[in-house]
Amino acid sequence: MALNLFSRKQAEAPPAIEAATLRSDRFRLERQSDWQRLESIVTALEKNRPGRIADDDLLELPVLYRKAASSLAVARETSLDAATLAYLESLVRRAWFQVYGPRTGFLRWLRSFFGGGWSAAVRDLWLDICIALAVMVAGTLVGWLLVAGDNEWYYRLVPDSMAGGRHPGASPEMLAQSLEGTEGAEGLTVFAASLFSNNSGVCILAFALGFAFGIPTLLLLVHNMAMLGAMLWLFHQGGLGFDFAAWLSVHGTTELFAILLAGAAGLHIGRSMAFPGELSIMDAAAASGRRAAVVMVGCVLMLVIAGLLEGYARQLVQTSEARLTIGLVMLAFWLAYFLLMPRRAMGAKVDPA
Structure with missing residues (x-):
């Protein structure tokens, strides 16, 4: 001894x-x-x-x-x-x-994460998800109504880098051409990587801005969804509303879901700081931040999948019906995972110091 x-x-x-x-x-x-x-x-x-x-x-x-x-x-x-x-x-x-100390290795942590830890963390944020969803729907309606009332709003909401020739006054043929896929996958790897970089930036920003009591997160969600609402109005005016929705759904059901969860994670932190209860503001932020961080790890995975779907599946699949089917299948998959997966807490513990 x-x-x-x-x-x-x-x-x-x-x-x-x-x-x-x-x-x-x-x-x-x-x-x-x-x-x-x-x-x-x-x-x-x-x-x-x-x-x-x-x-x-x-x-x-x-x-x-x-x-x-x-x-x-x-x-x-x-x-x-x-x-x-x-x-x-x-x-x-x-x-x-x-x-x-942590009890699990990386592989066991992965099993715990996908086996219920991630979905449990998402369900814990149900109120923040409802708030973020309502804000995103409102932002889409705002974008639609603004552009419908004055076409000049389209140029304020949609940057030239994303418009790609899709603007008010464009012919239906030109708009339809922008939705066409490609028969080969050459060059799509770079495209998918750039899309993942852009979308992950939006998610991380929506999460990070939550520390300012969630208000910038709400504004960011409204702005991004207003841009989507403007583009929905544009294609609807050209008689291509269904085709654009199908084109968008291939990756959008995954990507928008990830942005929704990232925004909800940011709101969760902001809401806990605004209403800390018996805890100090910093303690409330730390507790909610650990919970929201689990959600954000999953958001990164969803954005990787969305980038692959956007860079490959959306470009290689030619018909609107097939694109819509892919989008609905992905939406059903995410809903089933988050709603039906048994609850299981993540195994790692945290140093109280």
Whole structure:
């Protein structure tokens, strides 16, 4: 035992430090039973033998850890002997990992994430999702009505880089040509990568702006959806409303879902900061941020899938009916996953410090 080792070292100490040794001995003797009990529990857990630990000992593990941490703090303040200090530092470090450290490897974390952790985190944000959805629908209607009332609004809402020749006054033939696919996949990899970069930027911004009490997140959602509403009006005027909706749905049901979740995650943080309850604003932001971060990890995955669908499936599939089928299948898949997947909490724990 490590305790016996540093006891022998203390016995060999010169007379000049005998008083300090006696003080250290008294400190150690008063607490060593708890340290030894904690060490035996930690050793069993490190060897993956929890069955050898009594139920009472397992329940006492957090308490014993706190006592050892307190003893370490006292040992540092009173400058006890180096052996006792080294022993306590090692014991507290090992015990912290067993009490607060992550329990799972990466593959097990992935199984927990996809097996219910992600969907549970999304369902926890149901109120924020409802708010974000209402704002997105309102933004789409605003964009439609603004452009319907004055075509000049189209140029304010839709940047030239995204318009691509699709503007008020364009012929139905030109608009239809912009929806046509391609028979080959050459060059689509770069296109898909650029789309993923753009869409991920919108999601990250919607999430990050939540720390300003969610107000910028709402404005960003309104602006982006107003742009979509303007384009919906344009194609509807050209008699291509169904074709544009089908063209958009291939990736849009996944991409817009990801933007919805990212916006809801940002709103969740902003709402918790505006109404922290009994917590401080920073504690409320930290708690909601951990929950929202799980949602954002999934949003990145959804954007990867949306980028592939937009860069490949939407370009290679030629008919509106087939495109709409792909979009509806993806929407059904996401709804089924988020609504029907059994709840399972993520396994990692967080250092309370």
